[in-house]
Amino acid sequence: MSFLDTMLGRRRESSSHVAKERLLTVLVHDRVKLTPEDLENMKREIIDVISRYVEVTDPGSIEVTLTRGDQSDHLKADIPLRRSR
Amino acid sequence: MARVITITSGKGGVGKTTTTANLGTALAMLGQRVVVIDADIGLRNLDVVMGLENRIVYDLVDAVEGRCRLRQALIKDKRFPELFLLPAAQTRDKDAVSPEDMIALTNELRREFDFILIDSPAGIEGGFRNAIASADEVLIVTTPEVSAVRDADRIVGLVEAYEKGHPRLIINRLKPRMVARGDMMDTSDVVEILAIDLIGIVPEDETIVISTNRGEVAVLERNSLAGRSFSDIARRLLGEDVPMLVFEERQGVWGSLIGRLRARRSER
Ligand SMILES: Nc1ncnc2c1ncn2[C@@H]1O[C@H](COP(=O)(O)OP(=O)(O)OP(=O)(O)O)[C@@H](O)[C@H]1O
Ligand SMILES: [Mg+2]
Numbered sequence: 001m002s003f004l005d006t007m008l009g010r011r012r013e014s015s016s017h018v019a020k021e022r023l024l025t026v027l028v029h030d031r032v033k034l035t036p037e038d039l040e041n042m043k044r045e046i047i048d049v050i051s052r053y054v055e056v057t058d059p060g061s062i063e064v065t066l067t068r069g070d071q072s073d074h075l076k077a078d079i080p081l082r083r084s085r
Numbered sequence: 086m087a088r089v090i091t092i093t094s095g096k097g098g099v100g101k102t103t104t105t106a107n108l109g110t111a112l113a114m115l116g117q118r119v120v121v122i123d124a125d126i127g128l129r130n131l132d133v134v135m136g137l138e139n140r141i142v143y144d145l146v147d148a149v150e151g152r153c154r155l156r157q158a159l160i161k162d163k164r165f166p167e168l169f170l171l172p173a174a175q176t177r178d179k180d181a182v183s184p185e186d187m188i189a190l191t192n193e194l195r196r197e198f199d200f201i202l203i204d205s206p207a208g209i210e211g212g213f214r215n216a217i218a219s220a221d222e223v224l225i226v227t228t229p230e231v232s233a234v235r236d237a238d239r240i241v242g243l244v245e246a247y248e249k250g251h252p253r254l255i256i257n258r259l260k261p262r263m264v265a266r267g268d269m270m271d272t273s274d275v276v277e278i279l280a281i282d283l284i285g286i287v288p289e290d291e292t293i294v295i296s297t298n299r300g301e302v303a304v305l306e307r308n309s310l311a312g313r314s315f316s317d318i319a320r321r322l323l324g325e326d327v328p329m330l331v332f333e334e335r336q337g338v339w340g341s342l343i344g345r346l347r348a349r350r351s352e353r
Contacts, residue, residue, distance in 0.1 A: 023278050
């Protein structure tokens with residue numbers, strides 16, 4: 001926590017809260033049982049499909065994240081597209 | 086017909102052996118015929134925790150390999166005539182027995198006992214598979230720490246994959262003072278993360294160490310909060326509806342100086 005945060009009275013998150021949030025994220029990854037290799041292959045295939053329709057700026061910059069939702073877990077892919085007019 | 090209950094955890098050192106010894110004794114105190122099995126082959130421990138180490142002649146592997154009858158390997162407890170220990174072999178490793186051996190062995194015991202408690206080794210390998218093979222029910226022990234909870238989650242998945250029904254959770258070594266200041270996950274956090282039923286909360290308690298030093302178990306101590314928690318779990322296993330203990334720091338100057346815990350039943 002920075003000095004400024006302390007001055008402004010911003011309280012640091014409790015360590016138990018941090019623990020819980022980290023666990024929730026780790027467990028989403030553990031539970032989908034996706035190997036790093038599978039993840040790489042999946043990214044490549046997603047890029048292939050998307051590129052058939054739109055122009056992707058940099059195929060390396062796709063970001064796939066797994067997050068926990070209320071009802072189910074979510075896989076989100078963030079793919080930068082070339083901006084054109 | 087006995088109920089076979091395996092006590093397991095994933096991560097090591099979270100309190101499986103302590104739990105097995107205390108639940109076994111508590112169930113015997115409640116008039117049940119109980120055998121506790123040390124399935125941690127090569128790292129025998131349940132005998133010393135129960136103070137029975139001097140009585141061992143034969144062990145589980147001797148029984149499995151036919152060097153003795155199963156009955157001969159059972160060690161009778163010091164206090165309770167209907168509580169027995171089947172010790173692990175100390176000089177062999179987990180490969181000395183197979184899941185089929187464990188099923189045959191427990192089947193032989195089922196007729197004579199009400200409860201068969203199996204103390205599982207840590208991990209998810211052979212020793213765990215042996216310990217879980219004959220289980221009707223599974224109790225998962227965790228502490229409220231990230232690594233233990235993560236490993237517990239893995240075990241929940243495996244227990245379900247082995248079709249052992251829904252495991253129930255014991256949260257051990259809870260430190261109410263740390264929870265109160267936000268530095269330890271609370272029961273509700275752990276239960277939410279693992280999404281399984283809670284059967285008990287056991288606080289961090291020096292009486293566990295003291296009892297274990299003496300080869301006694303905490304459920305025999307009148308003033309042990311951990312002992313009381315384990316007794317409650319035993320009663321829940323018997324189907325009683327026992328409210329969870331709520332732990333709180335003792336109020337007042339002396340209370341907080343000594344940092345003594347007290348407990349009350351949760352209101353429902
Ligand atoms: N509630 C508690 N309060 C204080 N100490 C405890 C508590 N529960 C367990 N312990 C201590 O923690 C240590 C580990 O406990 P135990 O041997 O039961 O764990 P385990 O899960 O069986 O370990 P392993 O994975 O090595 O078999 C022991 O020294 C024990 O006395
Ligand atoms: Mg143990």
